Amino acid sequence: RTDFPVLACAVSCVDGEYRAVLGARPANAMVVYDADHLLTGAITEESAAAFARYVAEHVPTGSNIRGSAAYRTHLVKVLVQRALTQLGGM
Secondary structure (H helix, E strand, C coil): CCCCCCCEEEEEEECCEEEEEEECCCCCCEEEECCCCCCCCCCCHHHHHHHHHHHHHHCCCCCECCECHHHHHHHHHHHHHHHHHHHCCC
16 A cells, blocks of 8 residues: 555644544554653644644654654644644634
């Protein structure tokens, strides 16, 4: 198959606990919980950006023919922040 994604991302809030799941990094999917409680209260642009940076720091990425590790790390930040923006209704 040649249609594998460069990165897959999902964000959820279950019982008040936020988490991001990243796959195709290129390794098995990984869950990152908001252990620092960056999203306590409401999702704001600032808290979404902070959690996106936190996730990018805690998700190891790798390189292959579809994308470099640096590119994937950048995508982690962008996709997590976009997903939180959607989740927060902004």
